[in-house]
Amino acid sequence: MEKSRSLAKKAIKMDPKDNVAVAISTIEKGDIVEVDGTLITSLDRIPRGHKIALTDISTGGKIIKYGEVIGIAQADIKAGAHVHVHNVVSARLPGKTS
Amino acid sequence: MKLYGYVRGDGRVGARNHILVLPSVVCADLAAQEIAKDGGVAIIHQHGCAQVGDDVTNTEQIFTKLASNPNVGAVIVVSLGCETIGGKKLSHLIADVGQRVEFVGIQALGGTYNTIRYGSQILEQLKKELDLEQRKEVSLSSFLLGIDGEWSHVVEEVAKYAEEVGIKIIKGQEKVGPLRHVEVAAMGAQVILSFATRRNMPTGFAVCPVFSVTDDQKLYDALEYDFDMLIDVENIEASATTVVERLIDTFNGFLTAAEKRQSFDFALPRLARSM
Amino acid sequence: MLSGYRRENGWWGVRNHVLIMPVSVVANAAVNLIGKEVKAAVTVNHEWDADPDDPDFERIARTLCGFASNPNVAFSLIVGVFEEDEFIAERIRQMGRETYFMYLGKYKGSLQLAQAAVPLVQDLVEKAKNIKREAMPIEELMVGLECGGSDAFSGITANPALGAASDKLVELGATTILAEIPELIGAEHLLAARAVNEEVAKAVLDVISRFEEDIRRLGVDVRGAQPSPGNIEGGLTTIEEKSLGAAKKGGSAPVSGVVEFAERPSAHGLYIMDTPGHDIEQMVGMVAGGCQIVCFTTGRGTPTGSPIAPCIKIATNTEVFNRMHGDIDLNAGTILDGEDTIHSVGEKIFEEIIRVANGKPTSSEIRGNKEFAISRSWSRMSSLVSVF
Numbered sequence: 001m002e003k004s005r006s007l008a009k010k011a012i013k014m015d016p017k018d019n020v021a022v023a024i025s026t027i028e029k030g031d032i033v034e035v036d037g038t039l040i041t042s043l044d045r046i047p048r049g050h051k052i053a054l055t056d057i058s059t060g061g062k063i064i065k066y067g068e069v070i071g072i073a074q075a076d077i078k079a080g081a082h083v084h085v086h087n088v089v090s091a092r093l094p095g096k097t098s
Numbered sequence: 099m100k101l102y103g104y105v106r107g108d109g110r111v112g113a114r115n116h117i118l119v120l121p122s123v124v125c126a127d128l129a130a131q132e133i134a135k136d137g138g139v140a141i142i143h144q145h146g147c148a149q150v151g152d153d154v155t156n157t158e159q160i161f162t163k164l165a166s167n168p169n170v171g172a173v174i175v176v177s178l179g180c181e182t183i184g185g186k187k188l189s190h191l192i193a194d195v196g197q198r199v200e201f202v203g204i205q206a207l208g209g210t211y212n213t214i215r216y217g218s219q220i221l222e223q224l225k226k227e228l229d230l231e232q233r234k235e236v237s238l239s240s241f242l243l244g245i246d247g248e249w250s251h252v253v254e255e256v257a258k259y260a261e262e263v264g265i266k267i268i269k270g271q272e273k274v275g276p277l278r279h280v281e282v283a284a285m286g287a288q289v290i291l292s293f294a295t296r297r298n299m300p301t302g303f304a305v306c307p308v309f310s311v312t313d314d315q316k317l318y319d320a321l322e323y324d325f326d327m328l329i330d331v332e333n334i335e336a337s338a339t340t341v342v343e344r345l346i347d348t349f350n351g352f353l354t355a356a357e358k359r360q361s362f363d364f365a366l367p368r369l370a371r372s373m
Numbered sequence: 374m375l376s377g378y379r380r381e382n383g384w385w386g387v388r389n390h391v392l393i394m395p396v397s398v399v400a401n402a403a404v405n406l407i408g409k410e411v412k413a414a415v416t417v418n419h420e421w422d423a424d425p426d427d428p429d430f431e432r433i434a435r436t437l438c439g440f441a442s443n444p445n446v447a448f449s450l451i452v453g454v455f456e457e458d459e460f461i462a463e464r465i466r467q468m469g470r471e472t473y474f475m476y477l478g479k480y481k482g483s484l485q486l487a488q489a490a491v492p493l494v495q496d497l498v499e500k501a502k503n504i505k506r507e508a509m510p511i512e513e514l515m516v517g518l519e520c521g522g523s524d525a526f527s528g529i530t531a532n533p534a535l536g537a538a539s540d541k542l543v544e545l546g547a548t549t550i551l552a553e554i555p556e557l558i559g560a561e562h563l564l565a566a567r568a569v570n571e572e573v574a575k576a577v578l579d580v581i582s583r584f585e586e587d588i589r590r591l592g593v594d595v596r597g598a599q600p601s602p603g604n605i606e607g608g609l610t611t612i613e614e615k616s617l618g619a620a621k622k623g624g625s626a627p628v629s630g631v632v633e634f635a636e637r638p639s640a641h642g643l644y645i646m647d648t649p650g651h652d653i654e655q656m657v658g659m660v661a662g663g664c665q666i667v668c669f670t671t672g673r674g675t676p677t678g679s680p681i682a683p684c685i686k687i688a689t690n691t692e693v694f695n696r697m698h699g700d701i702d703l704n705a706g707t708i709l710d711g712e713d714t715i716h717s718v719g720e721k722i723f724e725e726i727i728r729v730a731n732g733k734p735t736s737s738e739i740r741g742n743k744e745f746a747i748s749r750s751w752s753r754m755s756s757l758v759s760v761f
Binding site for chain 3: 124125127128129142143144147148149150151152153154178179180181182184204205208209210211273275276296297298299300301302319320321322323324356359360361363364365366368369370371372373
């Protein structure tokens with residue numbers, strides 16, 4: 001079933017430089033998501049508060065939120081993918097892995 | 099000298115039959131305290147969040163062992179929901195060692211008021227069940243005595259006599275005081291014998307009765323009513339005998355001075371600072 | 374129009390508590406026995422043994438003294454074990470605050486001390502009633518900025534809104550305190566850029582790098598605690614992400630200085646205090662440093678409060694505001710719903726701060742949440758682990 005623009009889920013982009021946006025409500029795989037007037041199709045289920053990639057990000061690439069680096073991609077991330085602890089690590093505190 | 103206690107499923111014996119209300123994190127302290135009001139004992143502490151590494155596993159272990167100390171008939175874990183020492187996980191760890199455990203979570207239940215209401219109902223139910231349990235006569239070898247004190251001559255004498263009658267001694271390595279109480283209780287002690295020094299004056303503990311003694315007249319005079327006994331240095335052997343008899347009385351239900359004044363002090367052995 | 378209680382040393386409080394505080398864990402029982410009899414008094418317990426060889430002795434003593442001398446406290450009774458424990462009361466007096474001291478050794482027992490203390494504390498409660506509110510200059514207000522149980526919305530709604538309120542307070546000459554150093558890693562350059570001078574900029578960078586050095590030395594993986602399991606469930610992936618959101622509580626005002634744990638700022642403005650992220654240690658540190666009110670944003674929902682300072686809870690999202698209704702005061706989630714802006718919620722927070730200062734109780738005060746903690750800076754990797 002096609003989803004119209006008015007029924008699109010929303011995500012918030014904090015800064016123009018950002019390559020991720022925050023889901024305001026839970027996004028299901030395949031949902032159309034509206035971010036700042038543009039639409040993107042979600043590749044994953046993205047829980048409320050979690051991030052969706054706005055562009056492709058290659059392994060080692062910077063995750064930008066609030067206009068700042070918030071982490072480094074640990075895998076190739078496609079636009080529309082769920083961005084979280086499974087594919088991002090901190091650039092500041094790698095620490096020891098347990 | 100006869101010993102009477104609550105025989106647990108694993109054969110260990112309790113000197114008390116507490117309903118322990120254990121907040122997994124400081125944010126659940128108030129709820130825990132309110133739930134424990136009518137017949138429970140609560141451990142009020144400042145820990146459970148912003149902890150890392152071995153400090154986390156150590157804390158989980160300590161909480162699990164305190165909750166399953168033979169003095170504890172049942173435990174209610176009170177959780178917030180987002181803490182590092184996860185309340186749900188803790189209640190599973192406690193259940194895994196065979197202890198009777200119930201769980202309430204503040205975030206899951208929608209706030210403090212609901213949690214107190216629900217938790218109090220659980221406590222009331224547990225109380226009805228535990229009140230039916232009776233002490234049975236048991237062998238003195240069921241008695242594990244925790245030692246809170248440095249290994250002085252007096253301590254040695256008391257320990258020697260205790261061992262002669264069959265009581266087992268748990269020494270501990272932690273700093274004397276509440277930290278040591280937690281350690282020896284986690285190792286299964288049902289009663290703690292505390293030898294006071296100026297830096298270790300009488301305190302109490304929710305899980306185990308703490309019997310406070312000193313051979314120092316000055317210290318005894320300073321806090322006479324909070325001590326349980328003064329040891330006569332002129333006659334240590336006779337004193338040691340009396341101490342052991344009093345400890346057996348304590349095991350059998352006689353309240354210590356700390357229990358009478360509702361002294362429930364707690365300090366957690368931490369390995370790292372909070373994050 | 375702001376009102377408060379003017380204290381003998383010129384400080385202003387927004388509450389009028391009689392506080393009973395133990396010097397060490399040994400005095401907890403006596404303090405509680407007094408509190409049982411005089412319900413109007415506020416009691417705290419803690420786990421410190423007041424060991425003179427404690428590497429954190431100065432830090433903890435400063436915390437206890439700062440806490441008891443907070444201007445929200447009209448009078449305090451300090452309970453010790455021996456006569457020398459009076460040093461805590463002496464330090465409170467040096468700060469210009471009136472305090473009383475009793476020690477267990479004089480009464481030979483906890484119950485005995487409590488019996489002697491009850492008439493004194495009842496008198497203090499009566500004396501406090503005679504202190505009336507006066508018009509209070511807003512410059513005398515010091516507000517702590519805290520977040521706990523954070524989620525991804527913290528940095529989007531409640532924290533920026535609190536930052537707007539903080540900016541307004543600072544503009545009016547008041548003081549606000551931003552803390553939780555572990556939750557500023559990744560945002561410190563933004564704060565340093567706003568420092569009033571080079572020295573403060575360096576201090577900002579230093580306080581964060583000191584923490585990183587500390588945990589490097591410890592060799593632990595801080596990711597177990599920062600972000601916390603609840604943070605991660607709520608969408609926060611890394612400490613930088615959490616910090617960038619956390620730093621928003623400080624708004625955009627210049628950073629006037631950096632203070633130690635429980636150290637009182639020497640001037641007005643936005644200050645950074647060196648505290649852990651631990652909700653209660655942080656709150657105690659800020660109150661010990663002089664905060665009369667704490668504003669606390671929360672995404673997952675937490676009921677914690679302070680024994681002597683009103684704690685205004687601000688939800689980051691409407692769902693948690695509704696679900697934990699009795700535990701939260703304000704809802705910044707309306708920003709997400711489109712009903713409010715960061716600016717308008719900032720205004721609401723500011724107005725609530727004034728109302729609360731003037732006497733309106735927060736939900737934490739109504740419930741009686743009075744969590745207290747001592748804060749340690751040292752760590753030990755003991756052999757204890759092997760016991761278990």
